[in-house]
Amino acid sequence: MYLLDANIFIQSNRAHYGLDFVPAFWDWLDRNYAAGKLQSIKKVGAEIAAGNDDLTTWAAQRPSLFVDLDGACGPHLTAVAAWATGHHFTPAAINEFLGVADYQLVAYARAHKMTVVTMEKPDPQRKKKIKIPDACNAMGVAWAGPFDMLRTEKASFVLK
Numbered sequence: 001m002y003l004l005d006a007n008i009f010i011q012s013n014r015a016h017y018g019l020d021f022v023p024a025f026w027d028w029l030d031r032n033y034a035a036g037k038l039q040s041i042k043k044v045g046a047e048i049a050a051g052n053d054d055l056t057t058w059a060a061q062r063p064s065l066f067v068d069l070d071g072a073c074g075p076h077l078t079a080v081a082a083w084a085t086g087h088h089f090t091p092a093a094i095n096e097f098l099g100v101a102d103y104q105l106v107a108y109a110r111a112h113k114m115t116v117v118t119m120e121k122p123d124p125q126r127k128k129k130i131k132i133p134d135a136c137n138a139m140g141v142a143w144a145g146p147f148d149m150l151r152t153e154k155a156s157f158v159l160k
Contacts, residue, residue, distance in 0.1 A: 005119070008118065010047075019054045019055065025155075039065055043101035045065070047101055080106050083138050115143060
């Protein structure tokens with residue numbers, strides 16, 4: 001099962017798969033959510049809700065796509081936070097990571113054995129920003145890029 005980062009929604013809408021010109025991508029997300037293959041977390045939904053565009057409207061119409069953290073996440077939140085604070089990252093990088101959805105996303109995926117889907121690329125030497133793939137790698141969480149997910153799931157957006 002896939003757990004989607006905010007950038008999958010936001011950057012897809014702004015670049016590759018705009019709601020206005022590639023509705024098949026968004027239909028694919030709906031179908032795969034309904035099939036139990038993907039979801040995201042409330043904190044990601046809140047990041048999307050902070051916008052003021054067609055994506056904000058789209059996400060607001062799908063509140064169940066964005067799930068709450070549950071009791072299983074507690075120990076994993078602690079472990080991810082300990083990893084972040086115990087490494088070479090700057091205090092600002094740690095504060096940012098713990099304040100946005102990234103930290104919760106990694107912990108939720110770890111608790112539920114899910115694959116995080118993000119457009120971020122690993123950068124383990126970076127000190128001023130904690131990248132989701134680096135946190136996933138450190139915590140034993142699978143991660144993938146969006147095109148990897150789409151290929152694995154054999155998505156096909158064909159014109160009629």
